[in-house]
Amino acid sequence: MATIADVARHAGVGLGTVSRVLNGSPQVRDETRQRVLAAIAALDYRPNPLARGLSLGRSHSLGVVVPFFTHASAVERLRGVVAALEGSRYDLVLFNVSSPDHRDEHLASLTRRDRADGLLVMTLPPPAPDLERLTRARVPVVLVDARGVGVPMVLTDDRAGGRMATQHLVDLGHERIAFIGDDPGNPFGFTAGAQREQGYEAVLAEAGIPHRSELVRHGQHDREEARVLAAELLAEPDGPTAVFASSDVQATGVLAAAAAAGRRVPEDLSVIGFDDIELSAYVGLTTVRQPLFDSGFLGARLLLDALDSNDPPVADEHELPLELVERSTTAPPSQGRTAA
Amino acid sequence: MATIADVARHAGVGLGTVSRVLNGSPQVRDETRQRVLAAIAALDYRPNPLARGLSLGRSHSLGVVVPFFTHASAVERLRGVVAALEGSRYDLVLFNVSSPDHRDEHLASLTRRDRADGLLVMTLPPPAPDLERLTRARVPVVLVDARGVGVPMVLTDDRAGGRMATQHLVDLGHERIAFIGDDPGNPFGFTAGAQREQGYEAVLAEAGIPHRSELVRHGQHDREEARVLAAELLAEPDGPTAVFASSDVQATGVLAAAAAAGRRVPEDLSVIGFDDIELSAYVGLTTVRQPLFDSGFLGARLLLDALDSNDPPVADEHELPLELVERSTTAPPSQGRTAA
DNA sequence: TTGAAAGCGTTACCAC
DNA sequence: GTGGTAACGCTTTCAA
Numbered sequence: 064m065a066t067i068a069d070v071a072r073h074a075g076v077g078l079g080t081v082s083r084v085l086n087g088s089p090q091v092r093d094e095t096r097q098r099v100l101a102a103i104a105a106l107d108y109r110p111n112p113l114a115r116g117l118s119l120g121r122s123h124s125l126g127v128v129v130p131f132f133t134h135a136s137a138v139e140r141l142r143g144v145v146a147a148l149e150g151s152r153y154d155l156v157l158f159n160v161s162s163p164d165h166r167d168e169h170l171a172s173l174t175r176r177d178r179a180d181g182l183l184v185m186t187l188p189p190p191a192p193d194l195e196r197l198t199r200a201r202v203p204v205v206l207v208d209a210r211g212v213g214v215p216m217v218l219t220d221d222r223a224g225g226r227m228a229t230q231h232l233v234d235l236g237h238e239r240i241a242f243i244g245d246d247p248g249n250p251f252g253f254t255a256g257a258q259r260e261q262g263y264e265a266v267l268a269e270a271g272i273p274h275r276s277e278l279v280r281h282g283q284h285d286r287e288e289a290r291v292l293a294a295e296l297l298a299e300p301d302g303p304t305a306v307f308a309s310s311d312v313q314a315t316g317v318l319a320a321a322a323a324a325g326r327r328v329p330e331d332l333s334v335i336g337f338d339d340i341e342l343s344a345y346v347g348l349t350t351v352r353q354p355l356f357d358s359g360f361l362g363a364r365l366l367l368d369a370l371d372s373n374d375p376p377v378a379d380e381h382e383l384p385l386e387l388v389e390r391s392t393t394a395p396p397s398q399g400r401t402a403a
Numbered sequence: 404m405a406t407i408a409d410v411a412r413h414a415g416v417g418l419g420t421v422s423r424v425l426n427g428s429p430q431v432r433d434e435t436r437q438r439v440l441a442a443i444a445a446l447d448y449r450p451n452p453l454a455r456g457l458s459l460g461r462s463h464s465l466g467v468v469v470p471f472f473t474h475a476s477a478v479e480r481l482r483g484v485v486a487a488l489e490g491s492r493y494d495l496v497l498f499n500v501s502s503p504d505h506r507d508e509h510l511a512s513l514t515r516r517d518r519a520d521g522l523l524v525m526t527l528p529p530p531a532p533d534l535e536r537l538t539r540a541r542v543p544v545v546l547v548d549a550r551g552v553g554v555p556m557v558l559t560d561d562r563a564g565g566r567m568a569t570q571h572l573v574d575l576g577h578e579r580i581a582f583i584g585d586d587p588g589n590p591f592g593f594t595a596g597a598q599r600e601q602g603y604e605a606v607l608a609e610a611g612i613p614h615r616s617e618l619v620r621h622g623q624h625d626r627e628e629a630r631v632l633a634a635e636l637l638a639e640p641d642g643p644t645a646v647f648a649s650s651d652v653q654a655t656g657v658l659a660a661a662a663a664a665g666r667r668v669p670e671d672l673s674v675i676g677f678d679d680i681e682l683s684a685y686v687g688l689t690t691v692r693q694p695l696f697d698s699g700f701l702g703a704r705l706l707l708d709a710l711d712s713n714d715p716p717v718a719d720e721h722e723l724p725l726e727l728v729e730r731s732t733t734a735p736p737s738q739g740r741t742a743a
Numbered sequence: 744t745t746g747a748a749a750g751c752g753t754t755a756c757c758a759c
Numbered sequence: 760g761t762g763g764t765a766a767c768g769c770t771t772t773c774a775a
Contacts, residue, residue, distance in 0.1 A: 064515055064540070066768055077746040082770055092744060113462060113517045114768030117453045117751050124496070131485055135681070138478050145471055145499045154518065155497045156464065159485045175404055177453045177752095178494065200404070315685055341475070342682035345655055406752055417762035422754060430760060454752030457767050517768095 065106040074102035085110060116177070124154035125366060126179030128169055130186055130251070131159040133284060135312050135340045136355050140185055140207060143359025151367055153180070160187060163250045167193065174200040181366045183207060185359075188252050203369040203376050207362040208255065215369075215376045217362045217383065221255045224351045224385045225262020225307075228335045231349070231387055232305045233270045236395045237333060240267065241278040241296050241303035243289055243313055253284070256309045259337060263307055278303055289316030290323075297324045297332075304396040305333035311343045311350055318346065318392070329394035339388055347391040354383045405446035414442035425450060456517070464494035465706060466519030468509055470526055470591070471499040473624060475652050475680045476695050480525055480547060483699025491707055493520070500527060503590045507533065514540040521706045523547060525699075528592050543709040543716050547702040548595065555709075555716045557702045557723065561595045564691045564725045565602020565647075568675045571689070571727055572645045573610045576735045577673060580607065581618040581636050581643035583629055583653055593624070596649045599677060603647055618643055629656030630663075637664045637672075644736040645673035651683045651690055658686065658732070669734035679728055687731040694723045 071081045076099060083091050084099040091099075102108070116122045127144055129137050141157075148155050156179055160166040170193040173179055181203040188209040189197075197204050198213055206216045232240050242263050245256030260279070267274055277299060282288040289308060293316060296303055308314035314336030318328060326332045336343060339352035361381060369376035411421045416439060423431050424439040431439075442448070456462045467484055469477050481497075488495050496519055500506040510533040513519055521543040528549040529537075537544050538553055546556045572580050582603050585596030600619070607614055617639060622628040629648060633656060636643055648654035654676030658668060666672045676683060679692035701721060709716035 067770095068768080071746095078769085079747075079771080080745060083745090086770080090744060095744080109512060109515070111457075111515065111517045111768050113453055113456045114751090115770080117451075117457050117753085117767090118769045118771085120751070122453060132482060142472060145497065149499070149501070155499075157485065157495045157497055159489070159495075161489070172449060175449070175451070177451045342685050345682050345686050407754095408752080411762095418753085419755080419763075420761060423761085426754080432760060435760080451752050454767090455754075457751090457769085458753040458755085460767070 065108040067108070067110070069106055070099065070102045070108050073106060074098045121176040121180045122178055123152065124156050124179050125363070126156045126158055126173055126182045128158045128160055128166065128182060128184045128187065130161070131157065132161060134186060136310070136338050137185060139340060139355035140359035143356040144183060144363040147360045147363030147367065153367070170197070173197070174202060176202060181205070181370050183362050183366055184209060186253065188254070198375065201375065203366060205362045205366045205376060207358050210254070213378050215365050215379050215381065217358045217365070217381045219353045219383050219385050221258035222262040224337060224353065225259035226266050227262070227385060227387050228259070228307045228337060228351050229263045229266035231335060231393065232307060232333060233266060233272070235333065235393060237305040238272050239278065239301065239303045239305070240272070241280070241306045242309070243280050243282070243292050243306060243317065244309035245284050246281045249283070259309050284310060284312065286312050286316040286319070289313035290319045293317040293320035294324065297321065297326065303332070305335070305393070308334065308336050311336035311338040311340045311348060314348055314350065315342070315346065328392050330397055333393040333396070335393055349390045349393040350388050352386045352388045358383055405448040407450070409446055410439065410442045410448050413446060414438045461516040461520045462518055463492065464496050464519050465703070466496045466498055466513055466522045468498045468500055468506065468522060468524045468527065470501070471497065472501060474526060476650070476678050477525060479680060479695035480699035483696040484523060484703040487700045487703030487707065493707070506591070510537070513537070514542060516542060521545070521710050523702050523706055524549060526593065528594070538715065541715065543706060545702045545706045545716060547698050550594070553718050555705050555719050555721065557698045557705070557721045559693045559723050559725050561598035562602045564677060564693065565599035566606050567602070567725060567727050568599070568647045568677060568691050569603045569606035571675060571733065572647065572673060573606060573612070575673065575733060577645040578612050579618065579641065579643045579645070580612070581620070581646045582649070583620050583622070583632050583646060583657065584649035585624050586621045599649050624650060624652065626652050626656040626659070629653035630659045633657040633660035634664065637661065637666065643672070645675070645733070648674065648676050651676035651678040651680045651688060654688055654690065655682070655686065668732050670737055673733040673736070675733055689730045689733040690728050692726045692728045698723055
């Protein structure tokens, strides 16, 4: 494989000149440039990114730290990132996170630009010390769907979203409204679920509906656990006529529980989710849509801009809009229904 | 940030010794090793992967070349890859491919180990010359869901899968069976669709059912296009009582067309897909399951093994099993049904 | 405008 | 066992 030295020799110039041509330096005589370009073409020369990176002190890649396995929404966000990176000369390095230790280990090893020039951290709020170390090391970080101090964030107002969902059910006439959300003590420190729950509580209070704690359940963010919780809820005397699940993944668990319990949706039970992941449209799930693709896209753009401008990114909050998507899993409660 | 030189100075030893400790060389006196380890800890030293890579001639990352946008199945395969790489010290670099040019460009820039030590190429059969260049450059390549010469492949027997799906419909009593598949002239050169179609034709022939070309449609591999094709099919006089869609994504398009045409599934129309992607279970789609996660996992493992053993991977074919998954979108044809 | 050389942080070879 | 040094392939500074 040809190196820059081979090109120089072939073109009869010095190393530096080839490098200058490569990097578009204006101070190269046109005739010389042509000769170098010809040599590059003749030898099919391609710069070695490793060597370039070592010399420049950066890796020309972008790290995405994401719980790829656990959340279906992560995939759609990732698609947005990929789209933003298209044609950007940055490689995308995927750091999957399956536990908090795992995340911390990644974060610790990324405090230099030798693995990634910038970091996009999704959904997992990084511990403050890690974040601080990163910014001190001048590794730009953008948070998507997570909060942290001193860094840009791409967010949605989960509390408002929780309100939207609950208000929709209240407007339909529901009063026995259950909530299924993430475990507040979840090891990763996700807070979206808790915010959505606050929205739920606020709307109930405003509507004068008493908050019944037996209608609120928490569990891991997965379908199966949500199914079990929903089954409990449905077995409850004076159980819910509607369920607000804190994510679409969990909502599909509720749907499964309803089917197993012989409840028709939406006639016997209304179900609303959150996210609007791909499958939600297919199953006709009413949900609060958050712009997943856009969030990844915007996050990546912010990171690229920071990298271009060479100074730390502006620690703004970028709030993306939420939207109620009415499909076919919500309806007014049927009259005179009694608990199973 | 501390370098290896800082550590050496701090421990009062030479550069080489630190490097030896780092790389677990046995020929270091234990007392010295302890001193070096202490210095490493004290300075919170971490090796620079860029420098290490330059010196060693490899990047310590694995490239995955994948049509991430276009195929839902790609995501599940990617999950398998991520799982296999867990704890392997290799970074995962994602090369999304949105056009053939795009793919070729990637492939060309990956003929050295400076961006990726090995390549996992999914679904897109790389042109033979590219493949040859790669193997000549001793960059190990593993193909998943694609064929090529001289490299290991992780495959399923798509023709057999096509047979399974069609046989299932024939066994149920269907005779007017339509097929919706990928465009045979698709720019990427996907062949899975064509193979599945061959299986379809073979079973029809064996069952003595005449092949009606107006019941076979081809289009891009997406939901919307499949929906349009299915709508045409359903408008056909003497139209199908069953549709075999070459992928689950396309099958959901058929489902949408059926709903729009007022056909009940499976009473008025049976639908079978291929892949068993995540949403298939949710919508109750009968399908031919292929082990997507496993294919990514195995492909990555083969690549890691090749990288470990330092010689080119054995060009075996690894065939993964297919399985018919009966859910609720297929049933015997209703008697005396006439075309719409 | 250009060439030579130092430096980026590591590994590996060669002495001692 | 261990230290010094060349080499990996590039960018950039300094002279010319």
